[in-house]
Amino acid sequence: MTTAPTTVLLVSAHDDPAPWRRALANHLPEAEVRVWPDDDLDPGAVDVALVWKPPPGLLASFPNLKAVINLGAGVDALLGDETLPENVALARLVDPLLTAGMTEYVVHGVLHFHRAFPAMAAAQAARRWEPVIAPHTAATGVGILGLGELGQNAAHALVALGFDVAGWSRRPKTLPGVKNFVGRAALDDFLARSRILVCLLPLTADTEGILNAGLFAKLPPGATLINAGRGGHLVEEDVIPALDAGVLDGAMLDVFRHEPLPTEHPFWGHPKIIVTPHIASLTVAKSAAPRLADSIRRVMAGKPPLDLIDRNAGY
C-alpha cells in the first residue's frame, strides 16, 4: 500500500523559498513542498502550512489542513486572521539561530548604553576628549519584559556579563541569577530597578501600548529603552517628549508601528534614538528545519505540533 506524501505549503511573500526547499528536503525528505501561490495545487492535499504573514482568509481554504506553523516567533500577524479554522493547531517558530541573534542584539544594545557610547559619540562629534567611566555591570539593573525563549537567553548572557538582571513574565520562572517579577502587580517594582529596559514581549491585547509615558515615568530617571518586541508595544508619540524631558536618555528601536519606518518619521534624525530595520533577529531556514521537521512528523502522527500557540493568551 502506498501512502500519500505529507504536503507542506510554504506561504511567505518575504522569504526566498529556495533555502526552505533545501532545508526541508534534508530534514523532511518524505514531504512534498509546495510554494504558494501555486495554480496546480489541490487545496485538499495541504497537510501543514509554514507561513509568514499569510493573506487573511487563505488558510481557511485548505479543508484538510492539520497545522499552521508560523515562520517567526511573533504570531500577532497570524492571529489577526479572523478566519483561521478553530480545529487547526497553530504553532510558532523556535530556532536556535533566531534566539542567538536576538541575544546578540540585546547584548549589543545593553553594552552600548551601559558603556555610554552615545555620550562618547557626541563628544567625538565636538572633538572633545571626555572619558565617561561606566559603573560596574553589577550596579546596572537590566529589566527584560518577556522571559520566554528569547528573553531567557538574553537574560542568561547578561547575567554572564555580571549585570543585575530581572525579567517580567505572566507566570513564575526560576532562572539562575535572574530576579523574576510576575504579572501587573509586580510591574512597578520591576520598572523601578530597570536602568536599561528591554522589551521582548509578544504583541497581544494585554501588551499593546505598554511602552508609554506612564511606564517611562516609573523607570529610574535617565533610563534607556531597547524595543525588539513589536512596534505596537510602543506609543511612539511618547518617546521624544520623554527623551527631551530626561525621563529617558536613549532608545534603540528595531520594530515600529509602520514598517518600513516612513522617511519623514522623527525617530530617524533624533540624536538619542537608534533605528534598526527589524533585523534584531531573523529566521534561518537551515537551523530552523530540524525542529520544524520533528513538529510536522508529530502532526502527521496525530499529535500536536511543538511550540503550540495559546490562542486565548495570544502567543
Ligand code: NDP
Ligand atoms: P515567548 O512566547 O517564548 O515568550 C513571551 C514572554 O512574554 C513569556 O515570558 C511570557 O510570559 C511573557 N508575556 C506575554 N504576555 C505577558 C503579559 N501580559 N505580562 C507579562 N509577561 C507576558 O516569545 P519569544 O521569546 O519567542 O518572542 C518574543 C517576541 O519577540 C515575539 O513575540 C516577537 O514579537 C518578538 N521578536 C522580534 C524579532 C525582531 O527581529 N525584532 C525577532 C523574533 C521575535 P510567560 O513565560 O509567563 O508565558
Ligand code: OXD
Ligand atoms: C519574528 C520576527 O517574530 O522576525 O520572528 O519578528
